[in-house]
Amino acid sequence: MNKKIAIIMCNDMHMDIERSNILLNYIVQNESYDIVCDYTIADIVIIQTCAFGKNKKYSLQVIADVRANVANTCRVIVTGCLVCVNKDALEAISEIEVKSFEEVVNMFKKAPIALYEQIIPQNKVIISEGCRKNCSYCVYPLIVGKYKSKPIEDVLLEVEKLHETETVIYITGAQETSDYGIDLYGKPSFPELLQKICSQFPDCNYIIGWFHPAGLTEEMLSIIEKNKNIIEVMLHIQHVNERILKNMNRPTMDFTDKKIQKLRKVRPDLVISTEVIVGFPGESQEDFEELIMYLSKGYFDDIGVASYEQVLGTKASVMEDQVPEKIKEERLNIIQNVFRACTYPTSKSYNMSVIEEYIKAYGLFKNIPRNILNNRQKYNLIAGVDTKTKTEDFEECLKEMYECVINSRSEFDFKRNKKYLKEKYTLEARTFFYHVLKNGNFKNAIKQRGKELLLDYF
Ligand code: SF4
Structure with a gap:
């Protein structure tokens, strides 16, 4: 019976897909193995690790998850960038085999392959x-x-x-x-x-x-x-x-x-x-x-x-x-x-x-508590209590509203953000924010978007 192989890769690096494709080409060429998606039923799991930033943590988590969920007889092979920088630390982990990419390829290679098929498609x-x-x-x-x-x-x-x-x-x-x-x-x-x-x-x-x-x-x-x-x-x-x-x-x-x-x-x-x-x-x-x-x-x-x-x-x-x-x-x-x-x-x-x-807006928000204090009577707004969820930090409320305005780029964003703002803030709070936006140094397109998003305008 053929051995089942699962490959887990870190999608973040271009090279990883390239390497997975190279590896898959050799495995497909070798009739002793079948590729499976579910690693818990595999006889061999190959983990391609990444050594960069958050991916490093992710790779270590994957190793731990795989070890916890495979059968005792399953070979867990760890390869990739982390092997190049942290080989000793990886070798200290029990029940895994640490190998270079070439060593992993050699496990399956039967003959050279001229042009690799993109088994995992990428443009x-x-x-x-x-x-x-x-x-x-x-x-x-x-x-x-x-x-x-x-x-x-x-x-x-x-x-x-x-x-x-x-x-x-x-x-x-x-x-x-x-x-x-x-x-x-x-x-x-x-x-x-x-x-x-x-x-x-x-x-x-x-x-x-x-x-x-x-x-x-x-x-x-x-x-x-x-x-x-x-x-x-x-x-x-x-x-x-x-x-x-x-x-x-x-x-x-x-x-x-x-x-x-x-x-x-x-x-x-x-x-x-x-x-x-x-x-x-x-x-x-x-x-x-x-x-x-x-x-x-x-x-x-x-x-x-x-x-x-x-x-x-x-x-x-x-x-x-x-x-x-x-x-x-x-x-x-x-x-x-x-x-x-x-x-x-x-x-x-x-x-x-x-x-x-945005930079101007950011500066504006930095100063907003003072602006609010000066203007809130005018807009009849009680700072910090005028959201339906009773958010205490008024500056945060305004920043959140601004981000909803600036980030509503598609129809989908627009509907979602509008619904969210209506649920969270009263009309009075949204009106107040609209006045800040209207009187600030923003482009008309942003003011218009703010109006449609914040006020009941449809
Ligand atoms: S050393 Fe690193 S950051 Fe600099 S060019 Fe090379 S890959 Fe990019």
Whole structure:
């Protein structure tokens, strides 16, 4: 009878799906095994772990859950990034086997496989593995080792296959795209690869993932300018303050800003998304505000944010001036709110800065207790008791209402938020808030949305 195998993976990393696909290809090729979804009936469970942030905790939880729910005879095999950074700790856990990915593949490999089938479908083509950049906060280069690119011909074959079913294909390295080809062709060859993809498969749209600003060469800019089917670049700037960038071992902002402006000029329609880190060691309030102000220029259509994590083995983990967790969390929250405001559809045109409004609004809310005290008689509102749930913190009530207004982007959000606000707040409280919104420095679209959402207007 065939052995049953279950694979549990961490979906967060691109490489994980890629690796799962490679593994599944070998297992499917090997007739001694069957793949099952329910790990409790499996003879072998393979857990692909992740060493990044919250995923690390999740991976450990998965190992504990699996051990508790499988039969005594079941082999629990743990592989993935956590094995690279915490091998000793994992080996101390009883009843599991700790293996490298290659060791796991070798358990099932019968013959080499030329082009992997995407058994777990994804509209991604992973063009390389590893990173040569050594950002001081990142553990990835330590985990994955040398940069390894796929040959151009192999990437083209993968795109050819995917483009039969997909209209948008995500072209990315895991984890870094701009150094593509340096190991195979002796020079960064991503522009050449991208041009070939766009020329040979022009009927598809492309998103470039994990792109390091250093890769924005003139050649790269001209390819993006020429090929309008490149619709998005995920350009991770991480920060804007020069001192912080230097300590992060990232390119200067002077360099990156010039390239972003040029990119915006040649392709105003291009979606540029980014990621930033808050709370890096030594980040002062001024540095943080400098970051906010840069983001508020509206160059980015989508902004992801992470709070700095002190990861053992990285240079940044031993830097002085680690930022307290509470401050990191506050900064994360602020940017997350900015990010949500930023993705409101009216911000599609990059010079129309909804972010700026949010910042003004945020400032307004900071001062709100004083405003309320001055105005509440006028609006006949008794602060802190005018919600149906008797919330005590009036500032929180107003912040909540504001977030409902700014985040009601779809019809679905709109209905849900309206229902929620009506259930929670009296008409009087909502009317008061509407006056704050109406008299504040907000764009008319937001005022109008606030009116429809907060007042009984239909
Ligand atoms: S470029 Fe990305 S993957 Fe590479 S070291 Fe920097 S943060 Fe890590």
